[in-house]
Amino acid sequence: MSTHNNIFHFGEGHLTAGIAMAISEGSIQGKLSESTRKKVRDSSAIVANIVEKGDPVYGINTGFGPLCTTKISKSETKILQSNILQSHSVGVGAPIQSDIAKLMMILKVQSLAKGYSGIAETTLDRILWHIDHDAIPVVPSQGSVGASGDLAPLSHLFLPLIGLGKVVYKGKTMTTTALFKETGLGALDLGPKEGLALINGTQFIAAHAVKVIEKMHACLSHADIIGAMMIEGLQGSVKPFFSELHQLRPFKGNIHVANRIRFFLEDSEIMENHIECDRVQDPYSLRCMPQVHGASRNAWLHLKELLEIELNSVTDNPIIIDEDLTISGGSFHGQPLAMAIDYACLAASEIGNIADRRIYLSLEGISEGVPKLLMKDTGINSGYMILQYTTAALASENKGLCFPASADSIPTSLGQEDHVSMGSISGRKALQVLDNVAKIQAIELLTAAQAFEFRKPLKSGVILDEVHKAVRKKVTFAEKDRVFADDIEKGIALIEDRTILRIVQKVMKKHTLASDSPFEAEFEVY
Known part of the structure; x- marks a missing residue:
């Protein structure tokens, strides 16, 4: 069963549209089991080891998209992750409904909790805090081409993790700075690959x-x-x-x-x-x-x-299989x-x-x-x-x-991303x-x-x-x-x-x- 006593275990339970809606509405609570937390910690440790070794792995110690051949030094890998959230926050248009933004967070936790993304346990816990306390980021509706992940909307969704962007909280739209003052929270210091793990994915389309x-x-x-x-x-x-x-x-x-x-x-x-x-x-x-x-x-x-x-x-992307295998593929493609x-x-x-x-x-x-x-x-x-x-x-x-x-595709990222799904527009x-x-x-x-x-x-x-x-x-x-x-x-x-x-x-x-x-x-x- 996916739920027991109105609890859904992210990364382990089988998520359906109905369960995702129930978590969003508060009738089911999403949690991380200890076994899932261990998988997440292990995956994060693998990323840390990759940084230590210095072998080039896309998005961990290289640039993004057409900058994939640009090597990033060990000392700059964390700055890279904060920068990617900011540079990719280019959405425009009216904000999506808060319930859809909340669904995006729910779906992202389910994907990251599988333990193949190198995300930090503390980052997942902060996203769960946003879900549980209905502090929902403001996400513009336009700007995703639905491949290489829903980059722009996911970047806006997770700006609050680093103290930027806006949220809807207790019926008011406020800056993340104001949210931190009200709740006592502070900005996270994202580790290697975390920014990329957060914004690569199909959660805008899927929500x-x-x-x-x-x-x-x-x-x-x-x-x-x-x-x-x-x-x-x-x-x-x-x-x-x-x-x-x-x-x-x-x-x-x-x-x-x-x-x-x-x-x-x-x-x-x-x-x-x-x-x-x-x-x-x-x-x-x-x-x-x-x-x-x-x-x-x-x-x-x-x-x-x-x-x-x-x-x-x-x-x-990339996917962290184990210590010896990381795969740069295309599972973010929304087709x-x-x-x-x-x-x-x-x-x-x-x-x-x-x-x-x-x-x-x-x-x-x-x-x-x-x-x-x-x-x-x-x-x-x-x-x-x-x-x-x-x-x-x-x-x-x-x-x-x-x-x-x-049916449409416009090449992006200087041709590196030469076929896209436009699935965000479909949704x-x-x-x-x-x-x-x-x-x-x-x-x-x-x-x-x-x-x-x-x-x-x-x-x-x-x-x-x-x-x-x-x-x-x-x-x-x-x-x-x-x-x-x-x-x-x-x-x-x-x-x-x-x-x-x-x-x-x-x-x-x-x-x-x-x-x-x-x-x-x-x-x-x-």
Whole structure:
């Protein structure tokens, strides 16, 4: 097990996105075991021996990047490490969210605690202090090319170790000097290789990927629930979700989505009411949810699998294997995650794209009993017409953000680093797309609830009825025009605070999901 009694042992336990989030939120505490501390001390001792011997080893007693052939004297090896943090702190743009910066520290400790980086035990303890006391460094969002490590953001992240930079502490942004005055801490004197170990690595990319995994999980869960409610409102067919169909094309995500939607529609009076209707098939946005939502589920699962490998890897350079072997390689290169995040970004965008299509469909007035624009008295009222303008704008914006950052590479470091991943951009864009999709889903929730209302007094299954009640507690049925922006804000809050997901989980605990899918657990845990 990775955790015991809410303790996670860095360098030993298996870190997942969910555990990293729990450490960040404080529900699990990360610690170093004595065996891990010994490995760290042993690795640090090897670096000290390399300095004593004087044989050139990259980043320990040589310069960095194109300066790798420049020999550094024994007396200057410590100055080199302080200098690298300062010279590489070149980030620009708005700071990243503090929770992502905190995740960066958590992920960095996990990598360094493996004992292959030459980091000092005291340095790890100071990073743990920052995590435990929520003294979170201010990290600019732009400036990393995602290879040779996330150099600029990681440099900013660890400036406070040497008394520089800024932190967010007790709700205030302050200089590290002010933090030291308040806490009694002082600047660390970094040893050989420590600065390089701190800033080499993929923790900016990986921390964004952790947030992508978490947000996309909620996005995918909302998509199935709201999509099922839209099927009810527009009286779509349940047949496209039959397991007999999906066993003939058994993609994991497709099977999972079909099971969920079929379960949400169980025991629905609305479904029973039109079981003998003469409509042959529904438009794709209703009928193909298992294929579209399912494909995005598969992309999420792919990213999750790759991210777990990354979270439990050593990603700095050079790697200290033992007294006789140090390897200067490229494990800091962000390509493995960059490409997967770009894939997930596209997958998230498609969830918003198909949701916009269902919103448009709900406004057309082609489903018997549901008026055009989801309002009976139109003409003087525009109904829900313009809400779809907003989702169209958001869906279009997302399409522009889907260009894969990993498709680009600009040489840096005077050609020494001649291929880079741009994975930092991949992570930032994916989170932007997911934020936009949450807004689209909020609007689909409102339109689905409005369509759902026209099916009364018929009832849906217990889950969707409870979801509809939750929406109506915040947003009333619209009989005439009003400032719909207010409704949208309430809808966004229902999505972002996970109210809908909590309701569904609560109801599902009282029921057994009769699933023929062996993949349920893969999609429910991260």
